[in-house]
Amino acid sequence: MKLGRMNHLGYAVPDMDTAIAHYRDVMGAEVITEPFDLPEQGVKVCFVNTPGHDGTEGTQVELLSPLDENSPVAGFIAKNPLGGQHHVCFEVPDIGAAREYFEGVGKRILGPTRIGAHGTPIFFVHPKDMLGMLTEIMETPKNGPAH
Numbered sequence: 314m315k316l317g318r319m320n321h322l323g324y325a326v327p328d329m330d331t332a333i334a335h336y337r338d339v340m341g342a343e344v345i346t347e348p349f350d351l352p353e354q355g356v357k358v359c360f361v362n363t364p365g366h367d368g369t370e371g372t373q374v375e376l377l378s379p380l381d382e383n384s385p386v387a388g389f390i391a392k393n394p395l396g397g398q399h400h401v402c403f404e405v406p407d408i409g410a411a412r413e414y415f416e417g418v419g420k421r422i423l424g425p426t427r428i429g430a431h432g433t434p435i436f437f438v439h440p441k442d443m444l445g446m447l448t449e450i451m452e453t454p455k456n457g458p459a460h
């Protein structure tokens with residue numbers, strides 16, 4: 314499988330406004346979207362970009378808060394009331410080939426491949442099969458980064 318860049322760090326937070334204020338005012342990061350809901354994923358999302366250096370591309374933090382108690386991040390927040398690092402997302406050129414690869418090496422894929430917050434197909438691999446890190450695999454946007 315051909316691994317691409319790290320697209321974002323997923324960060325689960327109990328309160329989106331508090332988290333945005335922290336990254337904007339304390340960290341001086343660039344809040345690049347208004348918070349938006351992804352009801353099908355059970356989360357409210359907001360993207361925060363940090364600057365690159367020496368001409369390299371910056372990084373992105375994906376702030377996530379639960380839309381309701383059934384949200385996949387609700388359980389995480391219950392165990393981590395302050396919030397915390399929830400997942401990491403890597404890009405791949407072909408999501409179908411990547412899914413076959415991970416299944417082929419015995420990693421548990423969580424649910425169907427679906428459209429993620431960046432508007433491209435994604436799937437998740439179980440943290441217990443990924444050294445404790447919930448791992449999102451995302452197909453590289455064909456027309457450059459959506460956010």
Ligand SMILES: CC[C@H](C(=O)O)C(=O)SCCNC(=O)CCNC(=O)[C@H](O)C(C)(C)COP(=O)(O)OP(=O)(O)OC[C@H]1O[C@@H](n2cnc3c(N)ncnc32)[C@H](O)[C@@H]1OP(=O)(O)O
Nearest residue numbers: 323354356385388399400423429430431437440445446447
């Ligand atoms: C898609 C939109 C957006 C995008 O970027 O495009 C997103 O990223 S949305 C992100 C939210 N969606 C998801 O996280 C979907 C995938 N997640 C899941 O399927 C579940 O959350 C799962 C299976 C990771 C955990 O399910 P649940 O919380 O119901 O199970 P447990 O609490 O019993 O956890 C089982 C076991 O795993 C450990 N765990 C849970 N969450 C994480 C995590 N984020 N990172 C690392 N480990 C995690 C938990 O501690 C349990 O371990 P144990 O030793 O048994 O206590």
Ligand SMILES: [Co+2]
Nearest residue numbers: 323375402449
């Ligand atoms: Co994500």
